[in-house]
Amino acid sequence: MLRRITGALMRGILVAVMIASPSLLLPDYTTDAIEIVALLAIVGAGLTFAEYFANYPSIVEFRDAPPLNRLRFVGLFLMVLVLTLASKNIYEPTAITGFFSGLGQVVGHYSDFPYSPVRLVIGMLPDGISNMVVERVRDAAGVAYAIALTSVVVFIGAVRLYGWPTRNGAFNVWVNLPRFDPTAGGDVVHRLQRDGRINAVLGIALPFLIPTLVRMTSDLIDPITLAHPQTMIWTISAWAFLPASMIMRGIAMMRIAELIEDKRRRASQESEPVHLL
Template sequence: MPSLLLPDASPQVTDAMVLIALFAGAFVFIEYAAVYPGLIEFRDAPPFNTVRFAMLFALLLLIGLAARGIADPSTLTRLVHAVGMLLGQSMDFPLSPIRMLLWLLPEGTTLTEAHMVRVTAGIAYLVSLLSLTIFAIIIRLNNWPSPTGAFNVWINLPTFDPTAGSDVVKRLNRDGAVNILLGILLPYLTPPLALFIARSYQISMFESPLLLVWTMTLWAFLPASLFLRGIAMRRLALMISKKRRRYGEELAAEDPDFLPA
């Protein structure tokens, strides 16, 4: 989509992006059509992946429109740019991720390029926070991941072995806390890493608007995705603990001499 939105994208890049998108779509279709576990987590626990896909779509669309407004301004691009500028300025305070990102811009960055980074960062943060809020509201209203208590860990968490290690609830809570912590720290950790890679390979995200769009999108999407995964795993741990407690209460009602472990 960004390669189609940006007016100066070359036809070769556009064709390559469309081909990659087709392969990605085929991969997702095969994953969801398969009976056995694959690589996609929470496959049978909507709307986890729906929220992540919508977040990525909104990030690419809005940041792409903001970047398009530089070469081809319109009413829509000006509106997106104004909202991003307002958000970027309000979130540009000491020790914020946006301030860290602006501090690490390479030497020779123009004022226009720095302004564009602030605008796209403001848009990215707005979309990420809205996605997290929407997911939190949905899991509260719909008793996610399963109102009936049925949840297939093997299908939805193919890389998680519930029989290995300590208690499954403790492991889910621990892994969820680690994902949430990474989601908080990643906006601060990725800019220095990106700067190191850019200096090593002599590349810059300002070389093309398409590279800027994807860089800022991934900068916001990866931490938010980890944060969503952490919330989901801790919610699953809560569901398992409630089911255990209810099962223990039922056994205690049937057998007064039953003592839960």
Template sequence: MFKRLPGAFARAVLVVIVLSMPAFLLPDISRAAQEISLIIGGIVAAFTLFEYASTHPGLVDFRFAPPYNRIRFFTFSLQVLLLVFLARATMELDPFSPDIIAFADWCASLLNFPLSPVNIAVAMVGDDGDADFRLLIERAAALSYAVAFSSMIFFALVLWLFKWPVGRDNFNLWVNLPTFEPASGHDVERRLNRDGMINILVGIGLPYVIPAFVSRASGWFDPSVLDNSQPLIWGCTIWSFLPASLVIRGAALLKVGYLVRRSRPTGG
């Protein structure tokens, strides 16, 4: 456990930094909001510390099969960072603000096509909404989904070109999938493939299900709340990260199912 402690501690510190980043980098954030962000970051960091300091399986999938969780954390962190600096760019707080705006507009030009998540985000605001607010939503959705799509493509390359997981001949299914109930025979492969496809399908559908749910709940959700920087950042990050995370998990399960099938003796 002590050998893993430095790495686990470093991960926990990074978690606190990422989760508290918006509260400390955005202007006009109250002291109470900063303290709440540190408390939430500390809780998540404590969970991360206990998970990665332990030598036994916990609740985190593929903990012993890098870079699965590193890609997911980097995706989440980059989404938060870009959206924070997008919010700062709208206030012209940084010398590189025009570059952030230009990059967001370029992403929007690529991703704002009919039935895309970015198009749906803009449609939620409606044509009657403030033009600047609609543009902000479009840019934020485009940035967050650009990172999400890039992470999925990168993980696909890692899966098949770099033969993930590393040391696959000694890959331990039960250690890396602690919440996966053990089974025997061909049932393992079948369930891995089934769960993998379910994760991918849910991940593909989630960007459309969440806005539909929000629009149905218009009685208690007002889209204008996203005009505030912090709700915008966390709303767009969660909305884009969850689908990408599910697709990545589904692809990983399908790859593990393929490894299980390949490891069987011929005719077995």
């Protein structure tokens, strides 16, 4: 019990720190913004604590199948923190902020090539925006996308090299997939494979589709300027994190389907009658 409380509390605190990081490190413009961020941090921490403290699952998938959720959180936290420190270099330059700003410029430069996701993000910006904002958005998109790709590669390594999730013991589908109903109809393996492929394909396509859709709808709604640092940080982080999270979810579901299929095959072989000569 004490271990569960400590783990849930630590997770809640980390979520609150991540949500509040841009507001804590960057200059604030209004008092209302501080209050809203504080409220969001408290709500996020409370929901995380309640989810990981409860005995029964609710909405968080793969709760007891590390390191999937840890990789997701670390990836998002790194995106927010790195983009925040790079943005802070504009207002309060230091050695640390200068390092991350320079890192963003290098990554943004090499990831900005024709038809790349970073180039598409730049293309969704409204016409007439300053070159400084364009460069900041390019650098932020390059860093965030690099972190997202790294998270996906690390998870693939955990699956293929370390046999996730079998090293953590038996995989409980009900606890780790609370929104998946095995009795809804159809073969479980086929449904898991289908859902996994859909998530993986959407995750690969979204970094390209989102900027295109934003650009196409710019005549109907106000275009995103991303001139405000905190708006840019959260928008770019969401643009990079959501597709990476969907890809990892798709890989995880296809892996679970593979384990179930292997278990069925072994059970079928063990149940075959032995023919004596």
